Amino acid sequence: MEPGYNDDVSSTVALVVDRLLEQLGESVERIQRRITADIDELRGDPRLVELLRFSVAGNVETVLTVIRYGIDLDRAEPPTAALEYARRAAQHGIPVSALIRAYRLGQQEMLERILEEIRRSVADPDLRLAVYDRISATSFAYIDWISQQVSDTYEVERERWLEHRNSIRAVRIREILANDDPIDVDAASSALGYPLRGRHLALVLWTEQSDSPGKELLRLERFTRAAAEALRLRHTPLFVAEDTVSGWAWLPIDRVRADPAGTIRRLAETTDNSVFLALGVVDSGLAGFRRSHRLARVARKVATASGAAPRVTAADDQGIAVAALLAENVDETRRWVLDTLGALASDTANDARLRETLRVFLQESGSYTTAAKKLVLHPNSVRYRVNRALERRGRPIGDDRLDVELALLACEHFRQAVLRPVG
Missing domain, CATH: 1.10.10.2840 (PucR C-terminal helix-turn-helix domain)
Known part of the structure; x- marks a missing residue:
């Protein structure tokens, strides 16, 4: 390598990055369009879409600055908008996988812009390759680093949000279940975000304390969502924590199905084997919401009495009602x-x-x-x-x-x- 070649690479990298920073708005616009076009989950709420743009802008400016001045990522600070977007995504139930995919798509779009600028600015083929290698290497390192920062922020916020939401929901649900008095069903449905006038299948879910305390409820809620997907439900299921390792759930059975309990059994056999379930029966309206839950709790009592519960116990399994007594x-x-x-x-x-x-x-x-x-x-x-x-x-x-x-x-x-x- 000729003396001073590294200096040529560094100065050319700086030149390319400076020109990209001058065109920052255009780059952000292209990345934003690519992300929202390819990832359905990220183009819903207009406020989130607006915050996504600030997140993209913050990331592009940060990674270009890191490249321009050779800043060690250990000393870099994640863009405020990027972390806030991760928190909002957690609150809206957007999967973290969608966020990570957005970063990969953004990186791909940005590298295309970088390659275009290198071709315009650098004539020497060897120098082009060296400049692109240095920029792309830092880019990949940045994406790995920021993805971890965003994932950690998302998980912390998701747990905090679930705890807060569950505490509010739990009070309201316990009030509904506490007695058989009539209530304003429409107002309660609106407050819970769940259709109480429909048909319901109640679940009681539990698991053992894991090596990662605080993750148990997320595991139970994840299974509840998987059950709703397996049944192809149109409405979102209702989940609330009972304690740190168990929860209550209701599936809005909005379509006539021959054997929803059988579908859930098959799902349980092929997924997380640390989740245990007790099922009520499909019933309608507010009275059915309450009755299905009572029967699910009866089924759980029988399932846990032996000290070695089966994966799934249903209230209408043969002998469960008598065994409960x-x-x-x-x-x-x-x-x-x-x-x-x-x-x-x-x-x-x-x-x-x-x-x-x-x-x-x-x-x-x-x-x-x-x-x-x-x-x-x-x-x-x-x-x-x-x-x-x-x-x-x-x-x-x-x-x-x-x-x-x-x-x-x-x-x-x-x-x-x-x-x-x-x-």
């Missing part, structure tokens, strides 16, 4: 189950198979053939297991058949919470 006092239920089933209530794999066979046999009105079809067994195998189950119980089934069926139901739902430990 047995869950009122699990200690007393356990004593009653042991008295009713005897050794059959032992926590072993073999006794579990015998209980399941006996439960299906009684459910099928004592038919070995029908129970065998349901269990995919030979009728003689069903007969053997039923007899073995009665031996383990210690007495035949007489007038206490209903007690036996309820005790088997309790074993199915509450498992170790009502079973006799081995040894």
